[in-house]
Amino acid sequence: MAGTRPIVMSNDAEPSENISGGPDGGGLETAFEEREADTRTEAVVDRLGERYWQKTYGGQDAFECLVRTILSQNTSDKASQPAHDVLMDRYCEEDGDLAATLADADQPTLAETIESAGLYNQKSATMIAIAERIVDEYGGAEEFNGFVAEGDPETVRDALLDFSGVGPKTADCVLLFSGGRAGVFPVDTHVHRIYRRLGIAPPEADHEEVRAVVEDQVPAEKCGFGHTASIQFGREYCTARKPACLDDPDACPMADLCDQVGVYPETGEVVDPADAPAE
Template identity: 80%
Template sequence: MSEDEPPENISGGPGGGGLAEEFDEREAETRAEAVVDRLGELYWQKTYGGQDAFECLVRTILSQNTSDKASQPAHDALLSRYGGADTDLAVALAGSDQPTLAETIQSAGLYNQKSKTMTTIAERVIEEYGGADGFDEFVTGEDPATVRETLLDFSGVGPKTADCVLLFSGGRAGVFPVDTHVHRIYRRLGIAPADADHEAVRAVLEEQVPAEKCGFGHTASIQFGRDYCTARKPACLDDPDACPMADYCEQVGVYPETGEVVDPADATAE
């Protein structure tokens, strides 16, 4: 595990609310499933679902374009100032002073943009759902496709953020959020097409990985991307045996002979 990352992913853990899944012993039916199973041997397992939907959305927005190490203090500071057992976080953020909110979440980076996004979303949540509780009922109770479509209509919410809310708040099996690590890894492995965008990678993974393994596959893939399959210097570059996925990987865009690493979409055609 990378030394500059926290010992547990803030999106999972015992506070996740249930839906812990054990990997069964059957033989993997796809290479993508085999990769996720091996990740299960490398990293901790998580629980999914049960997180308050609005807080989960805020937390995921804070994590955009930064690491857990940077976003966690911002999340803690935000809850310390605006949260509380009897406080509706959506109401608190909608009525907040934007410069003060921006200062509170400064450690997460892009704090002016993120604070504006959160207040705008908070106002919409109050208008359409009456507050955080109503929004949570919508996310956990409505059809997942409807929830995803609605979340994507929120300002500042993209596919990865929407899918994280579905997974970590809604506890929806079969959701495999695709961030920059997942996008890179599964194209480099050769599991998804080299030129696939984030949505195309998601479609491949959700088709080839059993629903109960998608949530863990997401968090474990991120850790694998941090520890081994980094963007500029993957472990296989100097030593092919250093990567635990070496026997599954097609090394698309990685050229150990020259030390060159490019985006899989720019890889030399064979």
């Protein structure tokens, strides 16, 4: 595992559309001792870190982080960020307990508040139910935040997954952005696509299988920025329908590290890696 140099605040703001971090998402820039990557996956993450940012994460309020991630489910950050901002303006009182406030919230009113995020009836009901459990089982948002930051990571993950409406990606985002846990590499649709397309994870791997492969091959301290940088790479280069390499093999900064599984520049066809014929 690489040693770290002193951590300093980053001057490079993450893109505002990346709800996983964002300008208000916290995080400290960190540099790693230069060394040859032990795996192709680590080489990919190193290159992404050089292109975008190298940061350690943690410090977000756990319940707010949970709310943000639920809002971002099945929608774009462009849609979910305004919903988050309006929700916080309406329900987050100074020195108040957001979980306690949402536990007592009127569901139709909350749904109207977060309408721009889509699936607002489902998401509002999920947030109220989780808020009620956090108040009942932990005592409130502050106590829940302490549990996420200090509890055994597997115990915390299991507890998060026990909340209705919380899947592995949401649980891992809370562990990373709130708990600051090293070795956590949340897998969203971008990460799932990229690491199978690269040929690092099996083409038919599900989200949890991709997570297991990547976390096994990337040093723990690089997983956080590997996740956020992979998302940005997926938006800019390795898109679902028209990856950069489709028209120009040299247009992608990962060209020499990628197997292009499911991408066929000679025909212009792009399929999910799981649908690519075996070679």
